[in-house]
Amino acid sequence: MSLKALDYESLNENVKNCQYAVRGELYLRASELQKEGKKIIFTNVGNPHALGQKPLTFPRQVVALCQAPFLLDNPNVGMIFPADAISRAKHYLFLTSGGLGAYSDSRGLPGVRKEVAEFIQRRDGYPSDPELIFLTDGASKGVMQILNCIIRNQKDGILVPVPQYPLYSATISLLGGTLVPYYLEETDNWGLDVNNLRQSVAQARSQGITVRAMVIINPGNPTGQCLSEANLREILKFCCDERLVLLGDEVYQQNIYQDERPFISSKKVLMDMGAPLSKEVQLISFHTVSKGYWGECGQRGGYFEMTNIPPRTVEEIYKVASIALSPNVSAQIFMGLMVSPPKPGDISYDQFVRESKGILESLRRRARIMTDGFNSCKNVVCNFTEGAMYSFPQIKLPTKAIQAAKQAGKVPDVFYCLKLLEATGISTVPGSGFGQKEGVFHLRTTILPAEEEMPEIMESFKKFNDEFMSQYGDNFGYSRM
Ligand code: DCS
Numbered sequence: 001m002s003l004k005a006l007d008y009e010s011l012n013e014n015v016k017n018c019q020y021a022v023r024g025e026l027y028l029r030a031s032e033l034q035k036e037g038k039k040i041i042f043t044n045v046g047n048p049h050a051l052g053q054k055p056l057t058f059p060r061q062v063v064a065l066c067q068a069p070f071l072l073d074n075p076n077v078g079m080i081f082p083a084d085a086i087s088r089a090k091h092y093l094f095l096t097s098g099g100l101g102a103y104s105d106s107r108g109l110p111g112v113r114k115e116v117a118e119f120i121q122r123r124d125g126y127p128s129d130p131e132l133i134f135l136t137d138g139a140s141k142g143v144m145q146i147l148n149c150i151i152r153n154q155k156d157g158i159l160v161p162v163p164q165y166p167l168y169s170a171t172i173s174l175l176g177g178t179l180v181p182y183y184l185e186e187t188d189n190w191g192l193d194v195n196n197l198r199q200s201v202a203q204a205r206s207q208g209i210t211v212r213a214m215v216i217i218n219p220g221n222p223t224g225q226c227l228s229e230a231n232l233r234e235i236l237k238f239c240c241d242e243r244l245v246l247l248g249d250e251v252y253q254q255n256i257y258q259d260e261r262p263f264i265s266s267k268k269v270l271m272d273m274g275a276p277l278s279k280e281v282q283l284i285s286f287h288t289v290s291k292g293y294w295g296e297c298g299q300r301g302g303y304f305e306m307t308n309i310p311p312r313t314v315e316e317i318y319k320v321a322s323i324a325l326s327p328n329v330s331a332q333i334f335m336g337l338m339v340s341p342p343k344p345g346d347i348s349y350d351q352f353v354r355e356s357k358g359i360l361e362s363l364r365r366r367a368r369i370m371t372d373g374f375n376s377c378k379n380v381v382c383n384f385t386e387g388a389m390y391s392f393p394q395i396k397l398p399t400k401a402i403q404a405a406k407q408a409g410k411v412p413d414v415f416y417c418l419k420l421l422e423a424t425g426i427s428t429v430p431g432s433g434f435g436q437k438e439g440v441f442h443l444r445t446t447i448l449p450a451e452e453e454m455p456e457i458m459e460s461f462k463k464f465n466d467e468f469m470s471q472y473g474d475n476f477g478y479s480r481m
Helices: 013-017 025-035 057-067 069-073 083-095 110-124 138-150 167-174 194-206 229-242 266-273 311-323 329-339 349-375 399-407 412-424 451-472
Strands: 133-136 156-162 178-183 210-217 245-249 283-288 302-307 443-446
Touching: 013 167, 025 412, 057 069, 057 083, 057 329, 057 349, 069 083, 083 110, 083 329, 110 133, 110 266, 110 302, 110 329, 133 138, 133 311, 133 329, 138 156, 138 167, 138 210, 138 245, 138 283, 138 302, 138 311, 156 167, 156 194, 167 178, 178 194, 194 210, 194 229, 210 229, 229 245, 229 266, 245 266, 266 283, 266 302, 302 329, 349 451, 399 412, 399 451, 412 443, 412 451
Parallel strands: 156 178, 156 210, 210 245, 245 283
Antiparallel strands: 133 302, 283 302
16 A cells, blocks of 8 residues: 555655754653653753743733733723833834734844844944844744755755754754764863864765855853854854855853853954955854743744845845745744843833843852752763853763663663653753764753752752762773763
8 A cells, every 4th residue: 555645654754864852752751750740850941931930021011012902002001011111012013014913024024123233233343234134933943944045955064063952953854964063172161173173074075075054053052162252263264264154053142151251243253354254254143032031932033144145045035934924923022122122221121130130140150050060970070051051061971881771772871861860850861962972971951940949959960870870880980081
């Protein structure tokens, strides 16, 4: 009997080959245990509100009014909403073509794209053109749209950091392209060595791959490092020499927990380098409302900015975006608010600053508690989370544990993370889901659990880990970096 198109056996192989560990085996097991009544701490996804973070008041007030514009006609509206939220809601409603229930332009509302361009200009000190900014349903959709334009067939390669956030590996396999890995140096705080890049490109070329683009995640997920300006300059020079499009994933630009290396955008570094580079390197930069102190993951708002992309290509990207009609309109308003928050003197300013500072300062403390906690555990080493939302400790698994994992038919880090989950309810993602060097094992956890719960979580991790290490400990040494 012939197969139908949606029978499993006849599905598109790219769909079957694509892996996304953040919602993989560990997550499924955690959901099962939760159904059975076990308390689960979901640290597998960078989803701050799911772990108790409160939404910022001002943006929710504005969007609430945009969603329910009849409230604006209520004579008592001023008793519930501050005047600046009311005027902002009117401003955004004016920018739409029929409120939140109407499609917008497929690139997003022109008025919001203008606000994004003004933000970029303030941040970088260089002009930004709203025509080269597209609003998207979260950064993910933007990344997918751009990779879709770049990948033509399986001979097209995309340089991706390893470890990486699996949006990249999954999308590249879905589109039938080839992931070309470049390894980050764990012993150098997950630094990026341009020599590794050269090697990766040379190796890919020797296999007949055309390397077309390079991804950087800055600050890094899952690795948490912040790229230095000097490093970004080397990367841009490399992209120029090799004629690669640079995809700058900068979704964690507000999440910085050290002062030595503040966030600096790829666009600014490129512009600082001047001509000819600043006019040649093709760059797409991504941002989102899901991260930072906003953490509005469920709203699905994002944008990308295109630099040095020819107008005819921009037209093609617009055409493809048009197939999906319009990004979420309420998310576009969140983006507008993120890039133009209350200003000094506005009624809501003090509260906005208090709330956002409170979140960021707490994240900074949590990053420290987690790193120190991991480093106090037997056979665990962990670089400090300089930015983003994750901790990525290396677990030096004893030989016996690796053997036990093999017997159980599991990858060793999956085996460890499953045991951790069963024993403590802490739901992490095994390092293999992000890629790692052969024979080296990690896990990823977010730094998002409530600060007051953090010491208890780390204690429970330590207890589990130390017991695991004595159960499987042997004198034959450990997996090495
Ligand atoms: N880029 C990076 C580096 C990310 O970590 C994420 C989300 C995205 C893009 C996409 O975000 P939005 O589509 O929501 O804008 N990070 C996932 C993660 O690792 N945990 O939670 C989500």
